[in-house]
Structure formats: C-alpha cells, structure tokens
Amino acid sequence: MVFLLVVNPATALAVETALVKLAAKKLSAEVRIDASQPRAELLASIRGIACTARRLLVWLDGAEFEDVDSMADLLRQCYETLSEAAGSQGLSIEDACVLPNFHTGSVPVCHLRGPRFKHVVLGGTFDRLHGGHKVLLTVAASLATVGLALGVSGAPLLVEKKGGAALEPWGQRAQAAVEFLAMVRPDLPVHIRELLDPFGPALLPEMEVLVVSAETSAGGQSVNQRRCELGLAPLQVFIAPLVLEAGGAGAKVSSTRSRNEAACAAAVGDCWDAVASELDAPPDVAARWAGVLRALASSGAGASHQQAALGDVARQLRSCGAGYGEAALIENGLAQCIAIALPGLKAAADVHTAVQAADGTPLSEYGSALLALLTTDLRLPPNVQRLTAALLSELLSEQESQESLPALPRARL
Numbered sequence: 001m002v003f004l005l006v007v008n009p010a011t012a013l014a015v016e017t018a019l020v021k022l023a024a025k026k027l028s029a030e031v032r033i034d035a036s037q038p039r040a041e042l043l044a045s046i047r048g049i050a051c052t053a054r055r056l057l058v059w060l061d062g063a064e065f066e067d068v069d070s071m072a073d074l075l076r077q078c079y080e081t082l083s084e085a086a087g088s089q090g091l092s093i094e095d096a097c098v099l100p101n102f103h104t105g106s107v108p109v110c111h112l113r114g115p116r117f118k119h120v121v122l123g124g125t126f127d128r129l130h131g132g133h134k135v136l137l138t139v140a141a142s143l144a145t146v147g148l149a150l151g152v153s154g155a156p157l158l159v160e161k162k163g164g165a166a167l168e169p170w171g172q173r174a175q176a177a178v179e180f181l182a183m184v185r186p187d188l189p190v191h192i193r194e195l196l197d198p199f200g201p202a203l204l205p206e207m208e209v210l211v212v213s214a215e216t217s218a219g220g221q222s223v224n225q226r227r228c229e230l231g232l233a234p235l236q237v238f239i240a241p242l243v244l245e246a247g248g249a250g251a252k253v254s255s256t257r258s259r260n261e262a263a264c265a266a267a268v269g270d271c272w273d274a275v276a277s278e279l280d281a282p283p284d285v286a287a288r289w290a291g292v293l294r295a296l297a298s299s300g301a302g303a304s305h306q307q308a309a310l311g312d313v314a315r316q317l318r319s320c321g322a323g324y325g326e327a328a329l330i331e332n333g334l335a336q337c338i339a340i341a342l343p344g345l346k347a348a349a350d351v352h353t354a355v356q357a358a359d360g361t362p363l364s365e366y367g368s369a370l371l372a373l374l375t376t377d378l379r380l381p382p383n384v385q386r387l388t389a390a391l392l393s394e395l396l397s398e399q400e401s402q403e404s405l406p407a408l409p410r411a412r413l
Contacts (some may be wrong), residue, residue: 007368009350011361015369018090019346021051025091029053033275038201039074043081046098050085054295055095058082062108063100068238071100071112072139074172076218076241079131079253083246088349092261097134099184100142112142120144121202121235122211123151123195126156127167128178128258132213134180135395139240140211141185148185149207150177151194167261170194199226202235209236214242215252221305265298268280275333280318285377293337299344330384334374335391342366342396367392 013125029052031311035046049056058078066072086093097104100110122140126133152174158164167173174192181190193201202210202223211222218236227234233365242252272293276286342363371392375385 012369026053029057030057033061040249047085058098063110064179087246090351117208118146120209121149125153127255130253137239147189149197149201154194261298265318266293268297294339296344334388339395
C-alpha cells in the first residue's frame with residue numbers, strides 16, 4: 001500500500017471537526033440533575049451532558065426512591081446512558097460518578113424508602129472503579145445507618161485472577177473505594193479490611209446485610225453457609241445490577257477494559273512526550289496534542305481494536321526510539337501514535353459526515369488527514385513527513401492483515 005499525503009477534503013473536514021470538538025471538552029464538570037422529573041426526561045438530561053467533559057460528577061437531586069432496587073436501576077441506566085451518548089459522538093468519558101444527593105442543603109435531597117440496616121458489608125477487588133463498582137458501593141452506603149464494612153481483595157485472593165499482575169496496589173484500590181463512599185455518604189463510618197479469604201468482615205456477628213453484584217451473587221450463598229456453620233444468623237443479600245458497555249452487545253463494564261484503555265493512553269502519552277521533546281515543540285502545542293492523542297487511544301473504538309497486542313504495543317511505545325537510532329525516533333513515534341489513535345479518530349470523525357460512514361473510507365485516509373494537521377502544527381520538515389508517512393503505511397498494511405497492532409517497523413533511512 002502506497003501512503004501519499006493526499007487528503008480527501010471531506011475526510012479532512014470531518015477529522016478537523018472531530019479534533020476541535022475533542023479538544024474543546026473540559027477536563028471535568030460537576031452537574032446537578034432534577035431527578036424528580038419523569039424517567040425519560042431525566043435520562044434525556046443525562047444524555048445532554050455526556051459530551052461536556054472528560055470527567056463528570058453528576059448529582060441527582062430530589063428523587064423519591066421506592067426502594068433500593070429502584071435506585072440501583074436508575075443509577076445503572078444513568079451510567080449506561082452516559083457511555084452510550086458519548087460513544088454515539090465518537091467520544092469517551094474517562095470517569096463518571098452519578099450520585100443520589102442524600103445530603104442536607106439548599107437543593108432538594110433524595111429520599112430512599114424501604115428497609116435500612118445498621119451494619120452492611122460488601123467486598124470486591126475494586127480495581128479502577130467503573131460504573132458497576134459505583135452502583136454496588138452506592139447501594140451499600142444507602143442501606144447502612146450505623147456503619148459499612150468494606151473488604152478489598154488482598155494478594156491471596158488475586159493469585160489466580162486474570163490480569164492480577166496489572167492490578168492497582170491494594171492501598172490505591174482501597175483509597176478509591178473509600179473516597180467514593182465519602183461522596184455518597186460523608187456521614188457514614190466505613191471500616192475497611194484487606195480480604196485474605198472469601199469471607200472477611202461478612203462473618204462479623206453484627207452484620208445484617210451483604211451487598212453483591214449479579215455476577216457474584218453465588219458468593220452470598222457461600223457466606224451464609226459459613227455463617228450457619230459458625231452459629232451466626234444469615235445475612236440478607238441485596239443484588240446490585242450489572243452496568244453494561246455501550247453498543248448493546250450485552251457485555252458488562254469491566255476493570256480489564258479500563259486497564260487496557262489506561263495502559264494504551266499512558267503508552268501513547270510516554271511516546272508522544274519523547275517525540276515532542278525531540279521536536280522541541282512549543283509547550284502549548286505539545287500539551288494539546290498529548291490530550292487529544294491520549295483520548296483517542298483510550299476511546300472505546302481504539303482500545304477494543306488493540307486489546308490483543310496491547311502489552312507489546314505499550315512496551316514498544318515506551319521505548320519507541322530503541323533499535324532505530326536517534327534519527328528515526330521522531331518518525332517511528334509519530335507513526336505509532338497516529339496508528340493507535342486512528343480507530344478512535346475514525347469513530348469520532350464519522351459522526352460529522354454521512355459520507356465516511358457509508359463509503360468505508362480506509363484508515364489510511366484518516367491517517368493522512370491527521371498527519372497533515374500534525375505537520376502544520378509541528379512544522380515537520382518534508383523528510384520527517386515522508387518517512388512518517390511511509391512507516392504509517394507499513395503499520396496499517398500489517399494491521400489490516402493481522403487484525404491487531406503489528407510490531408513497530410524499522411525505519412528505512
């Protein structure tokens with residue numbers, strides 16, 4: 001495949017529009033939603049804020065929940081709606097928290113009917129908190145009146161866990177869960193313990209309720225069987241619903257996906273920093289492109305495209321100049337950053353024109369448009385531009401044949 005820097009005007013316009021929109025997203029935003037309105041209108045409000053920032057804190061004000069199940073179902077719908085709405089615009093949300101407002105204050109608070117309990121317990125790994133974790137934690141915090149016991153999986157429970165070596169350290173996972181609970185219920189004492197076995201604080205005599213997810217509901221049976229053996233009263237088990245990925249495929253949100261996206265974004269960021277340093281790029285230009293490339297690399301379209309080869313890609317990106325000589329570091333780094341960003345860029349650009357979605361525009365055309373913009377912003381010399389285009393062409397040719405990201409090609413100087 002010959003890669004020429006000739007850009008289709010329609011593709012160029014779609015790419016530029018998508019990048020402007022992505023760059024315009026605020027880093028974070030805090031939003032209040034009237035949760036007393038009908039469900040359809042509430043979710044329309046949620047949909048309307050999905051593309052405003054990369055990190056969202058959403059407060060639900062004035063809701064009247066019949067029971068904890070109705071609250072959990074609304075939270076599930078909110079997280080799924082945010083993800084779906086952002087994805088429909090070719091964008092992604094780095095982090096979102098949807099919280100029922102149980103605090104006293106000037107805004108209408110939420111009220112939860114149904115039974116409440118003095119002591120509630122839950123446990124989990126809680127690696128890179130996602131919507132599913134947050135629904136689970138919110139349910140547990142909402143049910144407790146005196147205290148919440150939180151077990152966070154320690155090393156003995158992670159030996160056979162898939163991807164265990166890539167998990168965040170115990171302290172980091174525990175802190176994230178505790179900080180989230182403090183937002184939901186700042187008045188509620190939380191007692192945290194490292195889980196060294198499947199039971200942990202669930203065997204404490206004072207516990208009344210165990211909160212589990214639909215995926216781990218069998219664990220509730222095991223806990224109650226063990227409590228029965230110890231002569232303790234069984235726990236009432238509340239099951240929090242799973243939060244599904246955008247796209248309707250039925251897959252639940254997972255920490256594995258979050259780890260992949262974070263690793264890909266970090267690797268692209270490291271590689272881009274090396275390239276920008278070699279080019280002596282202006283700080284504002286380097287920072288703007290760093291944010292854009294990281295966001296595209298970690299977007300749903302980009303991350304799912306790369307999962308099979310993500311580990312190798314991350315290692316290559318972090319040493320993108322190794323083995324190629326200093327003269328090729330810039331070109332190799334640029335080519336690899338662009339290649340990883342392209343699936344996410346295509347998803348974002350296709351939103352802005354019906355032509356791209358209909359005619360199956362190849363990734364190479366989006367690559368040409370992106371390289372043209374980088375060339376202008378970074379004032380790339382013609383020889384750097386040509387070699388980057390050649391390397392990108394080779395990357396995309398191998399990518400098409402392997403359906404995963406290939407090894408970084410050696411520069412032909």
